[in-house]
Amino acid sequence: MARIGRMVKEASVTELSSRLSERPNFFVTTINRLSATEADQLRQKLFASQARLIMTKRRLGHRAAEALKIGGLSELLQGSVGFVLAGEDVLQAAKIIVEFRKSHEERLALRGALIDGQLLDTHRVEELAQLPPKPMLLADVVGVVESLLADVTWTLERLLGEVMWAAEQAAAQKPAEPAAQAPTPPAAEPPAEPQQPGGGPSDG
Numbered sequence: 524m525a526r527i528g529r530m531v532k533e534a535s536v537t538e539l540s541s542r543l544s545e546r547p548n549f550f551v552t553t554i555n556r557l558s559a560t561e562a563d564q565l566r567q568k569l570f571a572s573q574a575r576l577i578m579t580k581r582r583l584g585h586r587a588a589e590a591l592k593i594g595g596l597s598e599l600l601q602g603s604v605g606f607v608l609a610g611e612d613v614l615q616a617a618k619i620i621v622e623f624r625k626s627h628e629e630r631l632a633l634r635g636a637l638i639d640g641q642l643l644d645t646h647r648v649e650e651l652a653q654l655p656p657k658p659m660l661l662a663d664v665v666g667v668v669e670s671l672l673a674d675v676t677w678t679l680e681r682l683l684g685e686v687m688w689a690a691e692q693a694a695a696q697k698p699a700e701p702a703a704q705a706p707t708p709p710a711a712e713p714p715a716e717p718q719q720p721g722g723g724p725s726d727g
Contacts, residue, residue, distance in 0.1 A: 539579060539587040539606070546575075546608040548639065550620055550648065551599040553632040554578060561627060568619045574611025578603060595642050599634040613638060614654055621652040 543549060554562070566576050579587070582700070584604035587597045607617040624631050636643045636651075643651070 533610040536583055536586045539577065539583065540590040540649065542577065543587060543591055548609040548613050548637065549633040550607040550616065551637040552607065553602045553634055555602055555630055556603040557630040561630065565623055568623060569607060569616060572612050572615035572619060574616040576609045577608065579605045580641060593637065593642065596637065601634065614651065617648055617652040621649055
């Protein structure tokens with residue numbers, strides 16, 4: 524029986540390690556006297572954001588965390604551990620945990636999280652939960668980009684207008700070139716004197 528018990532624990536650790544590896548963004552909580560009904564309520568709230576709650580004992584949680592080889596992660600595990608495996612919307616999962624903890628402070632404690640390979644403490648997770656939802660963040664980014672493009676377009680149009688105005692002013696102030704004069708015709712040569720018969724000069 525003892526051997527079967529060890530095999531079951533080993534399988535549980537392997538499965539938990541695999542799930543933590545498949546969903547690298549997760550939150551760590553300590554669950555103290557959280558009733559089954561309250562745990563189901565939390566699970567239902569998390570399900571809307573495609574997140575999952577996995578409850579385990581501290582010892583098994585430590586072994587699963589050690590398999591990930593992430594420094595400082597094991598120190599977050601205290602008491603009965605609850606791993607919240609986040610879905611694509613990490614912000615939404617953080618908001619749900621922080622909001623749920625407000626009405627269950629004595630039964631649920633937020634210990635930290637592993638987000639994008641970085642270990643966050645409780646304070647950082649609370650700051651994360653205060654961020655606006657992802658669609659609003661994207662809308663804000665799009666708004667900022669559109670505003671920058673509008674400013675650049677307006678600036679280019681103003682510069683082009685000033686260049687064209689300067690070119691028109693320069694053309695208006697340029698002196699007119701004198702008209703080309705017609706060439707002067709060559710002077711007429713005097714007619715040749717008629718010669719006397721015999722080719723000699725006339726007698727005086």
